[in-house]
Amino acid sequence: MKIRILCTLLLAMLLASCGEYNKILKSRDAELKYEYAKKYFDQKKYGRTITLLDEILSAYTGSSKEQEILYLLAQSYFYDKDYTTATQYYTRYYNKFPKGEFTELARFNSAYGLYLDSPDARLDQTSTFKGIQEFQNFLEYFPQSEKAPEAQDLMFKLQEKLAYKEFLAARLYYNLGLYNRENYYESCVVTAREALKSYPFSEFTEEFQILIVRARFEQAVYSVDEKKPVRYRDLMDEHFNYKNMFPNGKYTKESERYYRAALKALGQEVDDATNEAVQQELKK
Numbered sequence: 001m002k003i004r005i006l007c008t009l010l011l012a013m014l015l016a017s018c019g020e021y022n023k024i025l026k027s028r029d030a031e032l033k034y035e036y037a038k039k040y041f042d043q044k045k046y047g048r049t050i051t052l053l054d055e056i057l058s059a060y061t062g063s064s065k066e067q068e069i070l071y072l073l074a075q076s077y078f079y080d081k082d083y084t085t086a087t088q089y090y091t092r093y094y095n096k097f098p099k100g101e102f103t104e105l106a107r108f109n110s111a112y113g114l115y116l117d118s119p120d121a122r123l124d125q126t127s128t129f130k131g132i133q134e135f136q137n138f139l140e141y142f143p144q145s146e147k148a149p150e151a152q153d154l155m156f157k158l159q160e161k162l163a164y165k166e167f168l169a170a171r172l173y174y175n176l177g178l179y180n181r182e183n184y185y186e187s188c189v190v191t192a193r194e195a196l197k198s199y200p201f202s203e204f205t206e207e208f209q210i211l212i213v214r215a216r217f218e219q220a221v222y223s224v225d226e227k228k229p230v231r232y233r234d235l236m237d238e239h240f241n242y243k244n245m246f247p248n249g250k251y252t253k254e255s256e257r258y259y260r261a262a263l264k265a266l267g268q269e270v271d272d273a274t275n276e277a278v279q280q281e282l283k284k
Contacts (some may be wrong), residue, residue, distance in 0.1 A: 185219045
C-alpha cells in the first residue's frame with residue numbers, strides 16, 4: 001500500500017514537472033525562460049537548460065546577459081557529456097569575450113572537453129591534437145592560473161597517447177618485416193625516429209630506440225652481400241645511440257648482442273666469452 005502511494009506521488013510530481021516545463025517552452029517570455037534555464041541547470045536537468053537557452057540566446061545578443069547565457073550553454077553541453085558541442089560554445093565564448101568573466105574557465109574547459117573526448121590510441125586522434133592546442137593556448141593566456149599545473153599534466157597525457165600511437169605503428173612495421181624486410185623494417189626506423197623527435201620525453205623513448213636497433217639488425221642480416229657492411233655499421237651506430245640515451249637501459253644486453261654480431265659479421269675482434277651468443281643471434 002505504501003509503495004503504491006509513493007509511486008502515485010512520484011508520478012504526480014513527474015507530471016507536474018513536465019507540465020511546468022511544457023508551459024515554459026510555450027511561453028514567449030525570454031526572461032522567464034532564462035530564469036527557468038538556470039533553475040534546471042541547478043537541478044542538473046541539462047537537456048532542458050540547453051533547449052531553453054538555445055531558444056533565447058539570439059534575444060540576448062549584445063546584452064549584459066549574453067556572456068552568462070553563452071557560458072551556461074557551454075557548461076550544460078559539457079555536463080551532458082556532449083564535449084564536441086561544449087567546446088564549440090566555449091570557443092565561441094572566449095573569442096567573443098577575450099577578457100570576459102568566464103574566459104579563463106572557458107579556455108580550460110574547452111581543452112578539458114577535448115581531453116575527455118580523446119579516443120583510444122588506435123583510433124583517429126583529431127580530438128587529441130585539438131586538445132593539446134587548446135591546452136597550449138590556455139597556458140599561453142593564463143600562465144599563472146591555478147589550473148595551469150593541471151593543464152600541463154593533461155596536455156602531457158594527450159601527448160603520451162600520441163607517442164603510444166606511434167609506438168604501435170613502429171612495432172607493427174617491425175612485425176610486418178617478416179613479410180617485406182626491405183620496406184617494413186625501414187618504415188619502422190623512420191616512424192620510431194620521428195617519434196623520438198616529436199616526443200623526446202615520452203615513456204616510450206627507449207622502446208623506440210630498441211626498435212630501431214632491432215630493425216637495423218634484421219636489415220643487415222637479410223641484406224644482399226654488397227649491402228651488409230653498410231647496414232651492419234648502421235646497426236652499430238644505433239647501438240651506440242641506445243647506449244648514450246640509456247646507459248642503464250633494460251635492453252642493454254640485447255643491444256650488445258646485436259653489436260657483437262655486427263662486429264663478427266664485419267670480421268672485427270670480439271671476445272670469446274660472447275662468441276656463442278653471437279652465433280645464436282646470427283642464426284635467428
